Amino acid sequence: MATQDWSKKTSDVPEGVRRQWRADRALRPAMRSPGRPEPSRTVQREFWRVIATGITTAEAALQVGVSVPVGARWFRHAGGMPPICLSEPTGRYLTFEEREEIAILRAQGAGVREIARAVRRDSSTISRELRRNAATRGGKQDYRATVAQWKAQQAAKRPKTAKLVNNPQLRQYVQDRLAGQVRGPGGTAVSGPGTPVWKGLNKPHRADRRWSLAWSPEQISARLKIDFPEDESMRISHEAIYQALFIEGRGALKRELVACLRTGRALRTPRARSQNTAQGHVGADVVLSERPAEAADRAVPGHWEGDLIIGTGRSAIGTLVERSSRSTILVHLPRQKGWGEKPPTKNGPSLGGYGAVAMNKALAASMATLPEQLRKTLTWDRGKELSGHAQFALDTGTKVYFADPHSPWQRPTNENTNGLLRQYFPKGTDLSRWSAQELEAVAHALNNRPRKVLGWRTPSEVFAEQLSSLHQAGVATTG
Numbered sequence: 207m208a209t210q211d212w213s214k215k216t217s218d219v220p221e222g223v224r225r226q227w228r229a230d231r232a233l234r235p236a237m238r239s240p241g242r243p244e245p246s247r248t249v250q251r252e253f254w255r256v257i258a259t260g261i262t263t264a265e266a267a268l269q270v271g272v273s274v275p276v277g278a279r280w281f282r283h284a285g286g287m288p289p290i291c292l293s294e295p296t297g298r299y300l301t302f303e304e305r306e307e308i309a310i311l312r313a314q315g316a317g318v319r320e321i322a323r324a325v326r327r328d329s330s331t332i333s334r335e336l337r338r339n340a341a342t343r344g345g346k347q348d349y350r351a352t353v354a355q356w357k358a359q360q361a362a363k364r365p366k367t368a369k370l371v372n373n374p375q376l377r378q379y380v381q382d383r384l385a386g387q388v389r390g391p392g393g394t395a396v397s398g399p400g401t402p403v404w405k406g407l408n409k410p411h412r413a414d415r416r417w418s419l420a421w422s423p424e425q426i427s428a429r430l431k432i433d434f435p436e437d438e439s440m441r442i443s444h445e446a447i448y449q450a451l452f453i454e455g456r457g458a459l460k461r462e463l464v465a466c467l468r469t470g471r472a473l474r475t476p477r478a479r480s481q482n483t484a485q486g487h488v489g490a491d492v493v494l495s496e497r498p499a500e501a502a503d504r505a506v507p508g509h510w511e512g513d514l515i516i517g518t519g520r521s522a523i524g525t526l527v528e529r530s531s532r533s534t535i536l537v538h539l540p541r542q543k544g545w546g547e548k549p550p551t552k553n554g555p556s557l558g559g560y561g562a563v564a565m566n567k568a569l570a571a572s573m574a575t576l577p578e579q580l581r582k583t584l585t586w587d588r589g590k591e592l593s594g595h596a597q598f599a600l601d602t603g604t605k606v607y608f609a610d611p612h613s614p615w616q617r618p619t620n621e622n623t624n625g626l627l628r629q630y631f632p633k634g635t636d637l638s639r640w641s642a643q644e645l646e647a648v649a650h651a652l653n654n655r656p657r658k659v660l661g662w663r664t665p666s667e668v669f670a671e672q673l674s675s676l677h678q679a680g681v682a683t684t685g
Contacts, residue, residue, distance in 0.1 A: 245272055246302040246355050247290060253277060254288040285452025286473035300327070300335060300358070305351040308335065312349045369442055370450050370458030376430075376440055377458060380447060383426045384459075385466045386419040388630075390647040398630070398644075404462040417630055417648070418466045421655055423447035428662045468629050488588060488608040492595065494616055497607040501583050504530045507672045508582040510604075511620035512569075514539075514560060514591060515627055517637030522560045522591075523645065524568060527623045528580070531668035532660065534623055534652050536645040537572050539564065541638050562594040566601070573602045579676050583607060585617055626652060 249270050256266040267277025283289075300308075304325050311321045318336070322329040338361075339354035340347035370377040388396045398417030421429070423444035434440035450458040452473070464472050490496075501509035507530040514522045524537025539560045569592075573581050581604045586592050588611055595606035609616040630648050631637055653669070656662040 244356065245270075245276075247359060248294075248302055250280065250290060251292050251294070253280060254290070254292055257281070257288075282473070283453075285449075287449060287452050289453055299362075300331070302351065302355045305335075305339075305354045305358075308332065309349050309351040309354070312336065368450060368458045369446060373439060376442060379430070379433075379440070380426055380442070381459065381463070383419055383421040383429070384423075384447075385463055388417045388419065388647055388651045390643065391650050394647075396644060396647040399635075404465055413632065414635060415465060415470060415629060415632055417651075419651060419655070420466050420468065420629055422468065423451075424658060425656050425662070428658065429656045432656075432662055468626055470629070492605075492607050494585065494607055494609050497583060497585065501529065501585070506582075507531060508580040510581070510584045511617045512584055512586050512592075513617065513620050513624060514589060515624055515631055515637070517631065517633075517635050519636055519638070520560075521636050521638035523627075523631060523637050523640070524560070524565070524572070525620060525624055525627065526569075526572060526584075527619045528665075528669065529619050531665050531672060532619060532623070532657055533665040533669040534649050535572050536627075536649045537568050538640075538642040538645055539568055539638075560591045562591060565591045566594045566598045569598060570601045573604055577673070577676055578603060580672065585609060585620075587614070587617065623652070 249272065253266055253270045253272070256269050257263070261269075263277050263281045264274045267274050270277075304327070307325055308321055311324055316324070318332050319329050322332045325332070335354065336347070336349055339357040340349045341353040342348075370380065388398060390396055396417065399414035401414050401416045426447060427442055427444040430440050430442065447459075451461065451464050451467070461472070464470065500506045507528065509529045510526050511529060512524065512526045514524055516522050521541070522539050524539055526535040526537065527533070542561075542564060573584075581602060583605045585607050586595070587609055592598070592606065592608075595608075599605055614621045627648070631640075653666045654664050656664050660668055
């Protein structure tokens with residue numbers, strides 16, 4: 207009931223009584239009808255604890271005693287992230303079980319002090335509970351446990367405005383690094399592919415995605431301390447950025463910006479791994495165990511890892527990553543003349559762009575742009591595209607070694623980079639449509655993202671230091 211209505215009806219009521227009414231929230235605005243009140247926070251906490259064990263949303267909902275649609279709605283609205291603290295409240299607050307016992311005793315006609323003794327609470331606590339959280343829609347105060355729990359949860363909410371809402375400069379910085387436009391080394395914008403309308407589903411497995419700078423929330427959070435060392439207002443945790451993207455109602459960032467995350471998922475879900483296919487063309491002298499020890503500790507630059515990312519129609523892009531600086535080179539592999547004009551010939555030349563001859567030529571051209579001291583070894587998987595590795599080693603001076611079958615962890619830097627590149631080159635798309643200049647732009651964007659493993663420096667910065675140190679060493683030797 208509005209305050210002015212209460213003033214007319216209670217003008218002759220002593221001030222002490224009116225103060226009590228105000229304390230009991232009697233003058234608050236009318237609360238919306240909850241319909242059937244939602245399950246208690248205890249049930250919701252248990253739901254998110256069960257979700258954390260890895261079972262499905264439907265199984266978690268049935269396990270805590272709510273319907274599957276309710277559990278699915280909780281998970282979807284929260285973006286797969288627990289929206290409430292999972293630690294139980296202290297004994298200071300009444301639990302739902304205590305409210306059920308209060309409701310039973312009240313229905314039996316027990317007085318306030320008798321109820322207080324039964325639930326082992328102070329009588330003033332019970333008195334306030336019966337006044338504040340009683341159901342009043344019937345015109346009188348009827349105490350029901352579910353309604354009382356809902357009212358208590360509504361009153362306990364302390365809405366806090368998100369940091370990105372209150373700080374426009376911080377919000378703009380986050381959006382620019384997350385969804386900013388990809389540009390080439392000269393500053394020219396590269397639009398990338400046209401993309402379908404975002405529908406709020408998980409990442410499109412067989413569709414193009416919008417190209418963006420796509421810094422991860424952790425990269426954005428850490429880089430703020432470097433770019434704004436004196437401005438404490440320009441600070442935000444990576445978890446706060448994820449919550450602004452995933453959880454409904456935060457309002458700071460548009461939900462469709464989740465498509466700029468590397469996974470592109472609208473919910474937090476695990477990602478499946480793929481396995482490499484073993485091949486049998488590798489000799490004993492080029493297995494990983496024969497690789498120099500200096501390549502393993504990353505202390506010496508010039509050791510590379512490589513692989514292909516495959517698209518439809520036997521299209522592919524070669525990827526090279528330097529183990530020390532994490533600098534990336536993308537190898538353009540255009541289809542050969544005659545592709546699609548006639549059926550493929552058994553044991554004939556590969557026209558898809560990544561046959562042994564074409565691969566050697568493209569890799570050699572990419573590696574030739576590097577100083578000799580920065581092209582010592584190359585670690586590849588067991589793919590047949592590098593079956594001409596002996597000729598490649600003669601042409602470039604780069605010794606090739608092959609990882610063990612089904613062992614992607616032996617090329618961790620390259621596997622991680624390929625995962626990042628799938629944001630620009632999704633599976634199930636034709637990769638032959640991109641020119642060498644467009645691949646260079648994507649590599650430029652990737653090389654200018656700060657990396658946690660590099661102390662939040664970028665691969666370009668570290669690679670430039672390596673080139674500078676080589677130049678200084680060469681000058682000293684010449685002198």
